[in-house]
Amino acid sequence: MDIREQNINLISRSLTYLKTEVSLRTSLNLTDICIHAENFYRDLLNLVYNLELKNSNYTQNNTAYIDLIDKSNKQAVQVTAQNDSAKINKSIKGFFDNSENQQFSLKILLIDKDAKEYTSDFSNEGKYKFDQTKDIIDIKGLIKHINNERTKKIKLVADFLKDEISLTRNKTESNEVETVMSLLKFLSDDQNYKELDEKYECDPDKKINGRFKDYASSFKEEFSDLFSTYCISINEAKNAFGLDGVRAKKISNFLKFISNRFLRESNDNPVNALDKLTDHFENKLSLNGIKADNGAIRYYLLDELIGCNIFSSEDEKVC
Numbered sequence: 001m002d003i004r005e006q007n008i009n010l011i012s013r014s015l016t017y018l019k020t021e022v023s024l025r026t027s028l029n030l031t032d033i034c035i036h037a038e039n040f041y042r043d044l045l046n047l048v049y050n051l052e053l054k055n056s057n058y059t060q061n062n063t064a065y066i067d068l069i070d071k072s073n074k075q076a077v078q079v080t081a082q083n084d085s086a087k088i089n090k091s092i093k094g095f096f097d098n099s100e101n102q103q104f105s106l107k108i109l110l111i112d113k114d115a116k117e118y119t120s121d122f123s124n125e126g127k128y129k130f131d132q133t134k135d136i137i138d139i140k141g142l143i144k145h146i147n148n149e150r151t152k153k154i155k156l157v158a159d160f161l162k163d164e165i166s167l168t169r170n171k172t173e174s175n176e177v178e179t180v181m182s183l184l185k186f187l188s189d190d191q192n193y194k195e196l197d198e199k200y201e202c203d204p205d206k207k208i209n210g211r212f213k214d215y216a217s218s219f220k221e222e223f224s225d226l227f228s229t230y231c232i233s234i235n236e237a238k239n240a241f242g243l244d245g246v247r248a249k250k251i252s253n254f255l256k257f258i259s260n261r262f263l264r265e266s267n268d269n270p271v272n273a274l275d276k277l278t279d280h281f282e283n284k285l286s287l288n289g290i291k292a293d294n295g296a297i298r299y300y301l302l303d304e305l306i307g308c309n310i311f312s313s314e315d316e317k318v319c
Helices: 003-027 032-049 085-096 139-147 151-164 175-188 213-240 245-265 270-287 294-306
Strands: 068-070 075-080 105-110 136-138
Touching (some): 003 032, 032 068, 032 139, 032 151, 085 105, 213 294, 270 294
């Protein structure tokens, strides 16, 4: 997965997460989040659209119909959790009926619900400077706009969201599965990459040349290719997550069980089974909001294959 895709995924997850939080809290009449959202979206829209929006509730009076205003670029924004036509029409009419706002453009940002297929004429037969196909923006539309930006801008938005939104994930798996997912997440993080030291020796022969000798060349070639990238990180990951004897045993048992299941389903073809196992963990990570690169998953599984935790049999002497 390239950097652009990673950043777009983070942007999508972050803004969708915030939208869900707004929806949940407003349904409980906890509207304070909407106040905080005004300043958040002020900064985000400034970054995305190159504006100089300020929160009008703090800078001037008589701004009942708008929340953000950029006097230099003649742009105003209402940040709202409501998407009904009556609410939107009231805001547009109230804003443009003020003679001081005739030269401004107005956008309605929907931070909770999606935009509808509106049939109302919000422009009042062209009297108001408002195009409902462009000036009503929901979160999906905002993400779509960001996705169309250049890679440099997308990275700036992603970095901003990293600082502003903490994406938390509740544990949904057993402890051993959570640990494996955490290991894979650790391995996938560029910040955890370490240069290979000469004292590390790549030796995938222990098991591969025995039971799976017919597939040895394929396994060894792939393992050797990935070795320099992940060999140090995987040891640091295991140390970081404190894999003591009990936890290591649980993970070992889990990997043996699930890998042997895929091996049986693949008619004892370890290459096909490893592909299925890789897809299984990649899907599991994705569903749990974790983005891990395919190489990290493959190296971890190959390392466990050599360590006899994957495709293990009771009579395997080399282990």
